[in-house]
Amino acid sequence: MAGIVTFDSVEFLNTFVSLLVALVLGTLIGAERQYRQRNAGLRTNALVALGASAFVDLGMRLMGNQGATQVLAYVASGVGFLGAGVILKEGLNIRGLNTAATIWCSAVTGAFAGADHPAEALLMCGFVLAGNTFLRPLVNIIERAPIDESQTESTFEIRVTTDEQSRDALRDILEARLEEAKYPAREIRESEREDGVEIIATLAATSVDARELDAIVEALGKLESVGHTTWSSRASD
Known part of the structure; x- marks a missing residue:
């Protein structure tokens, strides 16, 4: 088989690390969502990050940086459709926007990992967790403030x-x-x-x-x- 002949252990290890980083960071993001009982929880965010990493890594393996850039555009639009599936409109209220945005950020985290930027992926994961955790008290303060x-x-x-x-x-x-x-x-x-x-x-x-x-x-x-x-x-x- 061609795959056996062209097998490159260095590239294989690089892909393994990229996918592992994406899976771990996606799991961290998803764990916070799962804890708060959101529609898209641990497995969804982990798989979104993993899939985005795999697509970007494959694009780089086939066509280098140009391939990764082209794949990123499709990943962004594809994850957008996935996020739209968790947005629900109930009368005048809309639910799920934050969950959809988190899925999108999980994809970006995975894309960083797939593009061989694990430090940036970790940074992105940290900011996503910070946005979903540390901004909650501020949101509560604003929502409870008297309306003028x-x-x-x-x-x-x-x-x-x-x-x-x-x-x-x-x-x-x-x-x-x-x-x-x-x-x-x-x-x-x-x-x-x-x-x-x-x-x-x-x-x-x-x-x-x-x-x-x-x-x-x-x-x-x-x-x-x-x-x-x-x-x-x-x-x-």
């Missing part, structure tokens, strides 16, 4: 319920109130309800003063034709 609506970029809506006879007049009043407060509506739509109509105004502004919206809602709530009024915000797409 004027500093956020969100989609704001004002909802007003009324009866069929007052819908047109109330729509004009709502639009006028928003224009007066310098919060013009990007869209005003209506939704039929059993007890009447709900008018929904989506603001053009992406940041507001909550007190000003409270004042608008309070003024609308005093109208006889209004059954209920409120405002809400959600993260911008």
